[in-house]
Amino acid sequence: MIRIIAVLCRLASPTDCHEQIVTTSDFADVTMQSCLMGAPQLAEWMAQHPGERLAAWRCTIGSRVDGRGA
Template identity: 80%
Template sequence: MIKIIAVLCNLASPKNCHEQIVTTSDFADISMQSCLMGAPQLADWMKQHPAERLAAWRCVLGSQDKRGA
């Protein structure tokens, strides 16, 4: 399974950033190449979180612990 780890920054406080796993069932069949190119599912996910800006993302295989930026 590929997980997408996003670095999200608060629009009201741009220096307030954190990492979050954004992988959901929508991302279940995503390929590593699609993930690295910016999966369309990521754009849809961001539309549901309008108070945050996507600063960066990375793709990892397997499990990844959630940690702060």
């Protein structure tokens, strides 16, 4: 499973940023290549969260978010 971890900043406070896993079961077909290119699903997710700006994202493999995999 590929997980997309986004760095999101609030539009009202641009220095207030946080990381959030944006991967859901809808992302089951995300490949590492499509993730690195900015998975189209990420744009859909951002459209549902208009109060935040995407500052960056990273792709990880497995269920853990610390980069060590499952």
